[in-house]
Amino acid sequence: MERIAKGRRGLPDRRERHRAAGFVVGSGLLLALALFSAGCGRGSSDPVGTWRGLVGNPSGERVAFTLEVTRNGDQYVGALVNGEDRTNSTSGSFDGKTLRLRYDFYDGELTAVVVGDKLTGAFERQWKKQNLRRDLTATRAPAAAFAPGEDAERISGEWILKVGEAPNQRLWRAAFERRGGEVRGTIIPVSGDWGRLAGTFDNGRLALHRFDGINARNLLVQLTPQGTLEGTLDLGLYDPVRKVVAERLDANNKAAVASLPDPNNYTRMVDPTEPFRFSFPDLDGKLVANTDERFRNRVVIVSITGSWCPNCHDEAPVMQEFYDRYKAAGLEVVALAFEYTGEKDRDLEQLRIFAKRHGVRYPMLLAGTTEDGEAQRKMPQLVNFGAYPTAIFLGRDGRVRHIHAGFEGRATGERFTRLKTEMEARIRQLLEEGHGENE
Numbered sequence: 001m002e003r004i005a006k007g008r009r010g011l012p013d014r015r016e017r018h019r020a021a022g023f024v025v026g027s028g029l030l031l032a033l034a035l036f037s038a039g040c041g042r043g044s045s046d047p048v049g050t051w052r053g054l055v056g057n058p059s060g061e062r063v064a065f066t067l068e069v070t071r072n073g074d075q076y077v078g079a080l081v082n083g084e085d086r087t088n089s090t091s092g093s094f095d096g097k098t099l100r101l102r103y104d105f106y107d108g109e110l111t112a113v114v115v116g117d118k119l120t121g122a123f124e125r126q127w128k129k130q131n132l133r134r135d136l137t138a139t140r141a142p143a144a145a146f147a148p149g150e151d152a153e154r155i156s157g158e159w160i161l162k163v164g165e166a167p168n169q170r171l172w173r174a175a176f177e178r179r180g181g182e183v184r185g186t187i188i189p190v191s192g193d194w195g196r197l198a199g200t201f202d203n204g205r206l207a208l209h210r211f212d213g214i215n216a217r218n219l220l221v222q223l224t225p226q227g228t229l230e231g232t233l234d235l236g237l238y239d240p241v242r243k244v245v246a247e248r249l250d251a252n253n254k255a256a257v258a259s260l261p262d263p264n265n266y267t268r269m270v271d272p273t274e275p276f277r278f279s280f281p282d283l284d285g286k287l288v289a290n291t292d293e294r295f296r297n298r299v300v301i302v303s304i305t306g307s308w309c310p311n312c313h314d315e316a317p318v319m320q321e322f323y324d325r326y327k328a329a330g331l332e333v334v335a336l337a338f339e340y341t342g343e344k345d346r347d348l349e350q351l352r353i354f355a356k357r358h359g360v361r362y363p364m365l366l367a368g369t370t371e372d373g374e375a376q377r378k379m380p381q382l383v384n385f386g387a388y389p390t391a392i393f394l395g396r397d398g399r400v401r402h403i404h405a406g407f408e409g410r411a412t413g414e415r416f417t418r419l420k421t422e423m424e425a426r427i428r429q430l431l432e433e434g435h436g437e438n439e
Contacts, residue, residue: 047069047076047094047099047112047114047119048069048070048071048076049068049069049140050066050067050068050069050140050141050142051066051067051068051069051119051138051139051140051141052064052065052066052067052138052139052141053065053067053119053136053137053138053139054136054137054138055123055134055135055136055211055216056134056135056136056216057134057216057234057236057237057238058132058134058237058238059234059236059237059238059239059240059241061218061234061241063209063210063211063216063217063218063234063236064199064209064211064218065080065136065138065209065211065216066080066081066082066141067079067080067081067110067119067138068081068086069092069099069101071094074093075091075092075093076089076092076093076094076099076101077089077092077101078092078099078101078110080211080212080213081198082195082196082197082198082210082211082212083179083182083184083196083197083198083411084184084196085195085196085212085411087103087212087213089101089102089103089110090102090103090104090105091104094114097113097114098111098112098113098114098121099111099112099113099114099119099121103125103213104353105307105313105350105353105354105357106125106213106214106307106308107125107126107307107308107340107346107350108123108124108125108126108213108214109123109124109125110122110123110136111124112136112138117139117140118137118138118139119136119137119138119139120136120137121135121136122134122135122136123136123213125213125214126308126340126341127237127308127340128340128341128369128370128371129340129341129342129369129371132237134216152176152177152178152183152201153178154201154223155176155183155201155206155223155229156176156177156178157175157176157177157248157249158173158174158175158248158249159173159174159175159176159229159246159247159248159249160172160173160174160246160247160248160249160257160260161173161174161187161233161244161245161246162244162245162246162247163233163242163243163244164242164243164244165243170189171259171260171261172187172188172189172190172260173187173188173249173260174186174187174188174219174246175188175412175413176206176208178201182198182199182200183198183199183200183201183206183208184196184197184198184208185197185208186411186412187219187233188408188412188415189261189406190261190262190263190266190387190405190406191311191386191387191388191405191406192311192314192387192388192389192406192407192408192409193311193407193408193409193411193412194210194215194217194411195210195212195215195310195409195411196210196411197209197210197217197219198210199219204222204223205220205221205222205223206219206220206221206222206223206229206231207219207220208220212310214308214309214310215236215310216234216236217233217234217235217236218232218233218234219231219232219233219234219244220232220233220234221244221246227247227248228245228246228247229244229245229246230244230245230246231243231244232244263387263404263405263406264402264403264404264405266384266386266387266403266405266406267382267383267384267385267386267387267390267403267405268382268383268384268403269381269382269383269400269403270380270381270382270383271381272399272400273399274381274399275290275394275397275398275399276290276302276381276392276394276398276399276400277289277290277381278290278302278334278336278365278367278379279291280336280365280366280367280368280378281365281366282363282364282365282366283348283351283352283355283364283366288334288363288365290398294332295332295334295398297330297396298330298331298332298396299326299330299331299332299393299394299395299396299427299430299431300331300332300333300334300393300394300398301319301322301331301332301333301334301391301392301393301394301427302334302335302336302391302392302394303315303316303319303333303334303335303336303389303390303391303392304335304336304338304367304375304379304385304388304389304390304391304392305335305336305337305338305364305388305389306337306338306339306340306370306388306389307337307339307350307351307353307354308339308340308350308370309388309389311388311389311406311407311409312354312388312389312407313354313357313358314407314409314410315389315391315407315409316335316354316358316360317358317359318407318420318423319333319335319360319362319391320333320358320359320360320361320362322423322424322427323361323362324361326427326428326431329431330396330431331427331431332362333362334362334363334364334365335360335362335363335364335365336365336367336378336379337351337354337364337365337366337367338367338368338369338370338374338375338378338388339351339366339368339369339370340369340370341369342369342371344366347366347369348366351364351366367379382403385405386405387405387406389406389407390403390404390405390406391403391404391407391423393426393427393430395430395433396430396433401426401430402426404419404423407419
């Protein structure tokens with residue numbers, strides 16, 4: 001898809017999109033990239049503080065980000081901040097010139113040179129079978145870089161996003177709200193939410209962004225007199241910027257609501273009368289299969305996951321919670337992980353880091369890689385699989401009773417609470433069934 005040029009249906013070009021992101025704004029709004037005065041800087045010998053800047057996507061787009069650096073003795077911690085979300089580094093160092101922050105759970109590292117009030121460097125991580133580098137620049141910023149701006153209630157609430165153009169247009173959900181001087185929100189494809197986005201609403205223009213080490217994304221839209229939001233959505237990576245039109249999710253657009261993909265009916269079994277089969281090595285290299293005694297006459301949740309997937313990090317603590325609560329009653333949980341590199345030792349190490357981070361005590365199996373077509377080859381019983389994570393609920397007879405694509409995390413608010421409640425109700429129902437009985 002071609003990039004959207006200036007003047008086409010009134011959509012902004014790249015410079016205008018950057019203006020929308022809060023880099024050049026009016027109406028008394030403080031610069032989102034506040035150039036803090038040199039007199040307030042700590043000097044090149046101390047990276048501690050709040051930094052705001054731009055991180056680049058391979059597509060050429062740039063996304064606003066916030067980094068908060070703290071120090072405990074010789075150890076430095078860098079938090080990538082997105083509203084209430086904080087992605088903290090697992091280790092960090094500073095040698096008087098270069099700041100290094102390691103994010104082990106994403107196999108990534110931020111390296112930057114600090115000179116006075118300027119930080120310049122890159123965030124690098126493994127992406128599939130290659131190294132992905134995103135250049136970044138930032139300047140020191142005061143603790144609060146956002147001012148209230150105009151009434152954000154005009155865009156608060158739930159919306160339906162039409163992303164792209166026919167015949168490849170997608171329908172996604174979105175929700176926005178005002179939090180003090182910021183606007184926060186999330187976007188919810190069928191594969192799960194994007195986490196919290198944060199930004200501004202000023203002069204009718206909504207600018208939200210997120211950089212969490214994995215994803216770097218912008219939503220830049222204008223509120224029209226008709227009450228719609230129109231502009232662009234940057235999906236990150238190598239994806240082209242897409243046109244987006246949003247309508248409020250209410251009784252007036254029931255047809256659009258009905259057309260939204262349903263995560264409960266997205267992925268299905270080729271033959272639902274068959275038991276779901278798996279057989280892959282665990283973190284110690286031991287083969288674990290659905291026919292093992294530990295799964296016999298047990299309710300099983302199979303989580304298709306990956307350590308590189310933010311939504312999978314959201315789902316894992318919930319699965320562990322269910323496992324702890326219902327294991328004695330007959331529940332088992334098993335994760336089938338598809339990792340990036342295909343290098344067995346490296347992929348296993350990432351899964352160990354994932355398990356340690358979330359206190360996972362159910363088995364995690366290395367099922368394969370994210371190479372195109374591999375998941376289908378390893379799980380040929382599934383039709384239309386494509387969301388990480390995907391939760392498969394098996395009855396005591398080993399047959400699939402339900403499949404939920406994606407995971408709506410804490411950023412979705414009530415939807416997160418409702419999903420947990422629905423999952424727990426399904427677990428309890430399956431546990432109450434006798435061996436081999438149907439729903």
